[in-house]
Amino acid sequence: MNKAAWIDFCTGLGPTFADTPFAKMEKGLPTVVVRHLKNKKGFAYLSEREGNLIIAVKQNPLEIEELREAFHDITPAWHMNKTHWNDIRVGGDVSDDTVKSMISTSYELVKPKR
DSSP: OOHHHHHHHHHTTSSEEEEOTTTTTOSSSOOEEEEETTTOOEEEEEEEETTEEEEEEEOOHHHHHHHHHHOTTEEEOTTSOTTTEEEEETTSSSOHHHHHHHHHHHHHHHSOOO
């Protein structure tokens, strides 16, 4: 899947919107932040670094280290809280289904509680 397809997947999870808050500061293609519509919290940060598509997602702190140990292409998220956020290099050793599951988890973690 390409960046646009991943953005479509993210925005299809519920009431969300795609934002580019860093566009003026970045060179090249801007980072796209997909946010929950009600509380504006981001749950997926899609950026391109060194020719790779990277998706930063929030994860359960109890599982975050396990994911990093299980997959070479899951690392602590750049410019994010390393206790709660992971970067996923798309197209590496993490299957699309696992990436989708991680994005869905991130969405659930940031959506407003009733």
